[in-house]
Amino acid sequence: MKLRRIHDWLWEIPREGGMKVPGRVYSDGPPAPDDPALAQVANVAHLPGIVKWSLAMPDIHWGYGFPIGGVAAVDLERGAISPGGVGYDINCGVRVISTRLEAERVLERRHEVTAELYRTIPTGVGASAAIPRLSPREMDEVLSRGARWGASRGYAAASDDLDHCEEGGCLAGADPSLVSERARQRGADQLGTLGSGNHFLEVDRVAEVYDEAVAAAYGLRPGEVAIQIHSGSRGLGYQVCDEALADLTPQMARYGPDYAALPDPQLACAPIESPAGRRYLGAMQAAANFAWANRQVMTGLAVQALCRSLAAPEGDVGARLLYDVCHNVAKFEEHVVDGQPRRLLVHRKGATRAFGPGDPRVPAAYRAVGQPVLIPGDMGRYSYVLAGTAAAMEETFGSSCHGAGRLLSRHQAMKLARGRSIHRELLDRGIEVISRGKKTLAEEMSDAYKDVARVVGVVASAGLSRRVARLEPMGVIKG
Amino acid sequence: MRYELPQPYQELSHTADTGIAAEGATREEALARLVLALGALLAGGGSVTPDVEETVVGAGGADLAQTAVAALREVLFRFATRQVVPGACEVLSLSPGRAELRIAFGRFDPARHREGADVKAVTYHRARFEPVPGGWRAQVILDV
Numbered sequence: 200m201k202l203r204r205i206h207d208w209l210w211e212i213p214r215e216g217g218m219k220v221p222g223r224v225y226s227d228g229p230p231a232p233d234d235p236a237l238a239q240v241a242n243v244a245h246l247p248g249i250v251k252w253s254l255a256m257p258d259i260h261w262g263y264g265f266p267i268g269g270v271a272a273v274d275l276e277r278g279a280i281s282p283g284g285v286g287y288d289i290n291c292g293v294r295v296i297s298t299r300l301e302a303e304r305v306l307e308r309r310h311e312v313t314a315e316l317y318r319t320i321p322t323g324v325g326a327s328a329a330i331p332r333l334s335p336r337e338m339d340e341v342l343s344r345g346a347r348w349g350a351s352r353g354y355a356a357a358s359d360d361l362d363h364c365e366e367g368g369c370l371a372g373a374d375p376s377l378v379s380e381r382a383r384q385r386g387a388d389q390l391g392t393l394g395s396g397n398h399f400l401e402v403d404r405v406a407e408v409y410d411e412a413v414a415a416a417y418g419l420r421p422g423e424v425a426i427q428i429h430s431g432s433r434g435l436g437y438q439v440c441d442e443a444l445a446d447l448t449p450q451m452a453r454y455g456p457d458y459a460a461l462p463d464p465q466l467a468c469a470p471i472e473s474p475a476g477r478r479y480l481g482a483m484q485a486a487a488n489f490a491w492a493n494r495q496v497m498t499g500l501a502v503q504a505l506c507r508s509l510a511a512p513e514g515d516v517g518a519r520l521l522y523d524v525c526h527n528v529a530k531f532e533e534h535v536v537d538g539q540p541r542r543l544l545v546h547r548k549g550a551t552r553a554f555g556p557g558d559p560r561v562p563a564a565y566r567a568v569g570q571p572v573l574i575p576g577d578m579g580r581y582s583y584v585l586a587g588t589a590a591a592m593e594e595t596f597g598s599s600c601h602g603a604g605r606l607l608s609r610h611q612a613m614k615l616a617r618g619r620s621i622h623r624e625l626l627d628r629g630i631e632v633i634s635r636g637k638k639t640l641a642e643e644m645s646d647a648y649k650d651v652a653r654v655v656g657v658v659a660s661a662g663l664s665r666r667v668a669r670l671e672p673m674g675v676i677k678g
Numbered sequence: 679m680r681y682e683l684p685q686p687y688q689e690l691s692h693t694a695d696t697g698i699a700a701e702g703a704t705r706e707e708a709l710a711r712l713v714l715a716l717g718a719l720l721a722g723g724g725s726v727t728p729d730v731e732e733t734v735v736g737a738g739g740a741d742l743a744q745t746a747v748a749a750l751r752e753v754l755f756r757f758a759t760r761q762v763v764p765g766a767c768e769v770l771s772l773s774p775g776r777a778e779l780r781i782a783f784g785r786f787d788p789a790r791h792r793e794g795a796d797v798k799a800v801t802y803h804r805a806r807f808e809p810v811p812g813g814w815r816a817q818v819i820l821d822v
Contacts, residue, residue: 236693260693260694261692261693261694262694262803263695263801263802263803263804263819263821264803267694287798287799287821288798323788323796324720324786324788324791324794324795324796325758325761325786325788325796381755381759384759385755385758385759394796395796396796396798396822434758434759434798437758437798437799437821438755438758440799441751441799441800444801444802445738445748445751448739448740448744448802449738449739449740463803464744464802464803465801465802465803467802605693605694607693608691608692608693608694608696609691609694609695609696609822610689610690610691610696611691635788635792636722636792636793636794637793638722638793638795678796
């Protein structure tokens with residue numbers, strides 16, 4: 200793989216063969232040319248209608264079809280929508296809930312707090328029954344209304360939660376009738392559940408503030424407690440993606456030579472305005488709403504659990520949704536391209552929207568400072584709250600990284616953990632972790648991930664986001 | 679021929695996810711072992727006691743690899759919605775575009791199977807079904 204240095208933090212894969220645009224990779228050094236994720240960046244550059252670049256954030260790693268950490272914006276008339284550019288976990292995302300609790304208060308009762316969260320929010324394989332199973336009518340409402348459904352049922356941190364979600368916690372255009380019976384079956388009893396793998400719920404403390412003015416606007420104060428949730432659309436979203444890939448893969452050639460020549464079947468896609476494209480789009484938007492409802496329900500459950508475990512009234516806890524971002528999604532957005540405003544479909548697969556100051560799509564409370572960008576690390580170290588920038592709007596369609604990025608495969612991590620107690624190691628570092636099994640802890644240990652500080656260092660140095668605060672875990676629940 | 683857990687399979691390293699591969703003297707044996715490899719992952723190595731048997735059809739796909747993906751997707755859907763794990767499998771027929779399998783499922787037990795993987799999906803990524811010396815080899819990458 201040829202690579203050309205653009206500047207210290209950006210490398211280009213020159214356009215060649217069937218690539219329609221160059222690839223661009225944000226990295227703090229030359230990326231390893233044999234990294235299979237780079238080939239995926241080049242593959243994505245073959246997508247019909249792709250605009251400017253196939254982008255890779257510094258947490259890029261090998262996915263299927265798209266790399267994880269990939270961004271591709273496509274033209275609405277000539278462009279394709281790709282389920283692989285969204286991923287199986289549609290609208291997987293992160294939210295941070297700030298509180299007015301002093302960390303010391305939680306530290307004293309760390310075990311009780313974590314245990315109560317674990318009891319309240321089902322985790323792991325087949326996790327279900329956080330709330331009563333949804334009726335078909337309720338499912339339609341969830342798929343149409345997203346986080347609004349959860350908030351309307353009383354699952355909320357505060358009354359302004361919806362103002363602090365990307366897209367207000369609901370994608371317009373969602374069509375519940377396009378979500379199959381099978382997908383509904385997979386999701387009907389999973390609302391309010393965390394899942395497993397890299398999904399988590401953490402009780403964090405604000406360990407360091409880098410930008411006091413922005414942190415103040417976000418409601419973050421050093422030494423206070425925040426809750427962080429990472430989860431998505433659970434089985435419903437997986438099924439929507441699965442069915443779309445099965446639908447689109449055999450049809451590719453009918454859309455013309457550009458589609459037939461795509462280098463990887465997981466890049467299966469369809470013209471946005473084709474019947475198959477519209478079907479996937481409407482179902483994907485509905486699944487995205489399911490994910491928002493899921494995180495909203497977990498927010499309400501988590502705040503209740505926090506209050507119970509500390510015997511504290513809600514007023515004392517002072518919970519407030521700081522922000523909710525999705526990092527696996529495709530959305531219609533307006534961006535300035537070569538000086539002209541254009542409406543595009545932006546795929547972010549393992550990348551976070553990071554709109555800068557002054558953008559009308561950023562909530563009014565944060566508009567002067569830029570959108571909160573929530574970047575989880577690993578369960579043994581730290582996570583970051585960043586702010587979007589004007590540079591991100593110019594260079595990456597308003598996108599930034601989404602996490603640490605894996606360093607080791609799950610298999611390698613299991614080998615490295617042999618003979619160790621990850622639970623004990625975390626306890627020794629002051630972190631209470633409760634998980635269903637030991638395997639998850641081994642697969643998700645810090646050694647398996649890049650240091651998120653380094654990833655954040657790249658996006659900060661490249662100007663794609665600004666550091667605002669660092670969060671450190673005190674209690675973690677995992678699937 | 680009917681195959682029961684445990685059967686030999688290989689776990690493949692993939693950065694964020696995991697893969698499984700299985701070999702057999704025939705195409706049918708390779709697919710049956712691949713289905714049971716998925717069962718072994720879902721059960722986290724715990725034993726599975728089959729108590730219900732049914733015919734599963736994997737339809738679609740342009741080649742054997744994609745048809746194997748379709749068959750495993752059917753198994754995964756049953757796991758996701760009914761919490762059942764394949765414990766025995768016989769491939770009744772297999773051709774590009776259609777696989778018919780007779781599978782005996784056992785119930786997922788959260789205690790016995792606590793180390794089981796939460797598999798989101800069976801992907802087309804690097805899906806293979808190809809002849810190797812002495813028989814056939816099938817592999818898929820799973821999103822976990």
